[in-house]
Amino acid sequence: MPNSTALFPVVAAALIDDAGRVLVQQRPPGKQMAGLWEFPGGKVEPGESPEAALVRELNEELALTVAAADLYPVTFASQALSGKHLVLLLYACRRWIGTPALLDAVALQWAMPAELRLLPMPPADAPFVATLERL
Numbered sequence: 001m002p003n004s005t006a007l008f009p010v011v012a013a014a015l016i017d018d019a020g021r022v023l024v025q026q027r028p029p030g031k032q033m034a035g036l037w038e039f040p041g042g043k044v045e046p047g048e049s050p051e052a053a054l055v056r057e058l059n060e061e062l063a064l065t066v067a068a069a070d071l072y073p074v075t076f077a078s079q080a081l082s083g084k085h086l087v088l089l090l091y092a093c094r095r096w097i098g099t100p101a102l103l104d105a106v107a108l109q110w111a112m113p114a115e116l117r118l119l120p121m122p123p124a125d126a127p128f129v130a131t132l133e134r135l
């Protein structure tokens with residue numbers, strides 16, 4: 001019989017500014033992977049499309065207004081995480097309304113993709129950095 005592992009869908013955005021920098025945020029204490037730098041995003045709720053989830057998360061976490069049509073699929077990661085199986089979908093986004101606000105994370109920073117290599121990030125994100133460097 002095949003193993004049944006619950007899929008855990010998560011969406012994340014590489015917000016890219018005019019200088020080619022990408023926004024990352026630092027996870028707060030008390031959350032899983034606290035202190036690590038990640039792409040803004042979060043879990044896809046039941047009944048939600050990935051794009052709708054990311055539009056919602058960017059508004060909840062950063063107070064940004066983003067159109068689903070401005071989210072471009074880039075790549076994904078697939079790995080076991082805490083007894084479930086994480087499927088992490090990365091989108092690129094170059095258009096949004098507003099200025100990123102610190103509503104959920106402890107810190108935000110804009111970094112060139114090559115600079116992301118210096119930041120501690122969740123294991124699933126490491127291949128994303130190489131992909132963003134090639135974008």
Ligand SMILES: Nc1nc2c([nH]c(=O)n2[C@@H]2O[C@H](COP(=O)(O)OP(=O)(O)OP(=O)(O)O)[C@@H](O)[C@H]2O)c(=O)[nH]1
Nearest residue numbers: 010011012032033038039040041042043122123124125
């Ligand atoms: N947002 C985000 N989550 C990531 C990334 N990489 C990665 O492994 N994850 C994992 O994906 C999961 C996302 O959960 P989350 O806690 O951010 O989601 P959420 O905002 O919906 O959570 P909450 O409602 O519990 O606060 C976490 O286990 C997180 O560690 C990433 O780059 N961005």
